[in-house]
Amino acid sequence: MHIQVIPVEGLPIIHPGDLLTEMICERVTFEDGDILCLASSVYSKANGYIRKQDEIVASAEAVRIAQKTHEDPRFVQAILDETTDVILEDPFILSETVTGHVGVRAGVDHSNIEDGMIILLPPDPMGAAAGLQNEIARITGKEVRVIITDTCGRSFRRGQTGVAIGWSGMTAIRDFRGDHDLFGHVLEITEEAVVDEVAGFANFIMGESNNGVPAVVFRNCTRWTGHDNLHFNREEDIIRKALCKK
Amino acid sequence: MHIQVIPVEGLPIIHPGDLLTEMICERVTFEDGDILCLASSVYSKANGYIRKQDEIVASAEAVRIAQKTHEDPRFVQAILDETTDVILEDPFILSETVTGHVGVRAGVDHSNIEDGMIILLPPDPMGAAAGLQNEIARITGKEVRVIITDTCGRSFRRGQTGVAIGWSGMTAIRDFRGDHDLFGHVLEITEEAVVDEVAGFANFIMGESNNGVPAVVFRNCTRWTGHDNLHFNREEDIIRKALCKK
Ligand SMILES: Nc1nc2c(ncn2[C@@H]2O[C@H](COP(=O)(O)OP(=O)(O)O)[C@@H](O)[C@H]2O)c(=O)[nH]1
Ligand SMILES: Nc1nc2c(ncn2[C@@H]2O[C@H](COP(=O)(O)OP(=O)(O)O)[C@@H](O)[C@H]2O)c(=O)[nH]1
Ligand SMILES: [Mn+2]
Ligand SMILES: [Mn+2]
Ligand SMILES: [Mn+2]
Ligand SMILES: [Mn+2]
Structure with a gap:
């Protein structure tokens, strides 16, 4: 078959x-x-694992890394919030998440969602x-x-x-x-x-x-x-x- | 469809x-x-991109690396012969081949072939x-x-x-x-x-x-x-x- x-x-x-x-x-x-x-x-959108970028307050660490990656510090903060270990800071953040998955930007994304919104990986x-x-x-x-x-x-x-x-x-x-x-x-x-x-x-x-x-x-x-x-x-x-x- | x-x-x-x-x-x-x-x-077997291990003469370099990887020096020589750049010598050889492919043992293998024979990647x-x-x-x-x-x-x-x-x-x-x-x-x-x-x-x-x-x-x-x-x-x-x- x-x-x-x-x-x-x-x-x-x-x-x-x-x-x-x-x-x-x-x-x-x-x-x-x-x-x-x-x-x-899509799983994350359905289950609310999303964030509004302008409700995020960037830490000094996020501001520092954002200067190197040329990203919004609040977006970087969202990545750091999902990260248990930063492996590489630039040219892109490569990090480990709580599940042991290693990925660019900890899988955090702002594609395929409304402007100003961020999609996280399911926790x-x-x-x-x-x-x-x-x-x-x-x-x-x-x-x-x-x-x-x-x-x-x-x-x-x-x-x-x-x-x-x-x-x-x-x-x-x-x-x-x-x-x-x-x-x-x-x-x-x-x-x-x-x-x-x-x-x-x-x-x-x-x-x-x-x-x-x-x-x-x-x-x-x-x-x-x-x-x-x-x-x-x-x-x-x-x-x-x-x-x-x- | x-x-x-x-x-x-x-x-x-x-x-x-x-x-x-x-x-x-x-x-x-x-x-x-x-x-x-x-x-x-299978492509390599059909097209003769295979070698008899006991017809290979190991170089000093192959002998040196074979001590670290615990492999037959002639098998290591077959890997080095396919390699344009050694990225890692041990615990396994990781190398680049002429096509730009990076792989463990340069894709050289002795599975799914007769005893004493080695399969190479197609050149x-x-x-x-x-x-x-x-x-x-x-x-x-x-x-x-x-x-x-x-x-x-x-x-x-x-x-x-x-x-x-x-x-x-x-x-x-x-x-x-x-x-x-x-x-x-x-x-x-x-x-x-x-x-x-x-x-x-x-x-x-x-x-x-x-x-x-x-x-x-x-x-x-x-x-x-x-x-x-x-x-x-x-x-x-x-x-x-x-x-x-x-
Ligand atoms: N129907 C539908 N498709 C979506 C939605 N969000 C993403 N997709 C589609 O799902 C696929 C994978 O999307 P992507 O953003 O790459 O997801 P990821 O790989 O999990 O980050 C693509 O075909 C998208 O067009 C959605 O809300 N509805
Ligand atoms: N029928 C047949 N299958 C083969 C032969 N050599 C390998 N295979 C099969 O091809 C598949 C892939 O074999 P593998 O040795 O892993 O190939 P590789 O991934 O290209 O190194 C497996 O299903 C093997 O059983 C062969 O000579 N004849
Ligand atoms: Mn994604
Ligand atoms: Mn995708
Ligand atoms: Mn193979
Ligand atoms: Mn295989």
């Missing part, structure tokens, strides 16, 4: 309080085992994904897997790709440890970050601009086993250690 | 001289606009993708787009994902510069590395072990415009600059 990838079309502009899960369920007929990828931006994206999964089960009776996505840069390669911010009904990593290749050798590549591979393709379908497709459904994907240890911690990550010495 | 993702099943173990394109065309009915993703490992992956595209047009009369993939690590996030090594019939980056979001703001995220997003999902379908699916076809994907400047050069890449100071 071929895999199908279904963009969820026709969603309106989302605002706090909108019944986003209901709106998605009205536009797609879920089947058991489907994977729903949802843009974090508990794993809980968000689990909540969506439960709601969909309640509304449709179907057991759907969920990934919350964001668009994110990376090193060595230009351009952004979609990554997984939260997930439910699957593990982030497909673990091949102990598995064998076609010739019986024990595998060297053992941890495939499948949740990011699915999120990336969903992001390709969504696009970055005014496509209006914040949700994508994957049908007939395999299941896998593994673990959820997607984020390197500071000691494990060679590249991060090098950056911090800078 | 929904996107379909079709694994190419039933391919045998591939050896130098095998008519890989013919073998793929026998197993899938291509349509105009399809995207074929092909694992670089001209852009040419490889264009050649495949032409051959498929000749065999089937269809205009198919092609991506050559490899499995690759990344920073900040654990686990490997599929990335694009070569491509034809598309640009690597989808360029959103000058485009607007749903509220008319000029976009901040402007360069989406769509070729990696597609390669990543193909890699998810392939898996890393004995699945025997080195080729995946994507049907009904959009087309995009942009550029092919996928690899940061040394000066552009903040993270690489930090690593090199190490």
Whole structure:
């Protein structure tokens, strides 16, 4: 059975309080085992994880960094408020968030929202994904897997790709440890970050601009086993250690 | 029209001289606009980009690095032979290849090949993708787009994902510069590395072990415009600059 990838079309502009899960369920007929990828931006708008820029008071630290990044100090303050560790201050802020995710501007954004408003990443994206999964089960009776996505840069390669911010009904990593290749050798590549591979393709379908497709459904994907240890911690990550010495 | 993702099943173990394109065309009915993703490992085996480890003579440099990485010095030599710049020597070799691709062990591998044999990345992956595209047009009369993939690590996030090594019939980056979001703001995220997003999902379908699916076809994907400047050069890449100071 071929895999199908279904963009969820026709969603309106989302605002706090909108019944986003209901709106998605009205536009797609879920089947058991489907994977729903949802843009974090839209999840955050529906759930009020947004801020008004002119209600933010910038700290001295935010003012200092804003001079280097040429951004509004209040926008920088919003980023710092989401940040547990600043890895790089300029040319752009690269920081770790409370979930262990490392991203440019801590995933804070002012695209696809009204002027003067800021979108934050969901504070508990794993809980968000689990909540969506439960709601969909309640509304449709179907057991759907969920990934919350964001668009994110990376090193060595230009351009952004979609990554997984939260997930439910699957593990982030497909673990091949102990598995064998076609010739019986024990595998060297053992941890495939499948949740990011699915999120990336969903992001390709969504696009970055005014496509209006914040949700994508994957049908007939395999299941896998593994673990959820997607984020390197500071000691494990060679590249991060090098950056911090800078 | 929904996107379909079709694994190419039933391919045998591939050896130098095998008519890989013919073998793929026998197993899938291509349509105009399809995207074929092909694992670089299989392309390299078919085209003889493999080496016998015991025919390699390790240099003093290879011996020195092999002591740190706990690998066979001849395997390290094969990696150095594919490398134009060593970024990191241990705990694993991270290096740039002639195409500008940065990868662990320069993409050199001894999985999914006979004992004592080594698989290299295709030396001209852009040419490889264009050649495949032409051959498929000749065999089937269809205009198919092609991506050559490899499995690759990344920073900040654990686990490997599929990335694009070569491509034809598309640009690597989808360029959103000058485009607007749903509220008319000029976009901040402007360069989406769509070729990696597609390669990543193909890699998810392939898996890393004995699945025997080195080729995946994507049907009904959009087309995009942009550029092919996928690899940061040394000066552009903040993270690489930090690593090199190490
Ligand atoms: N229908 C609808 N689409 C939206 C809305 N906000 C964003 N999108 C779309 O969702 C996709 C991803 O948007 P983006 O801002 O890049 O989200 P992010 O990657 O999570 O930061 C794009 O297709 C946007 O056009 C919204 O409120 N309603
Ligand atoms: N049928 C077939 N499948 C292969 C062969 N070599 C590798 N594969 C499959 O191709 C996929 C990717 O293999 P992998 O070694 O990870 O390739 P890489 O990611 O390009 O290094 C997996 O499903 C393998 O089982 C081969 O010679 N024949
Ligand atoms: Mn975002
Ligand atoms: Mn996005
Ligand atoms: Mn490989
Ligand atoms: Mn692989």
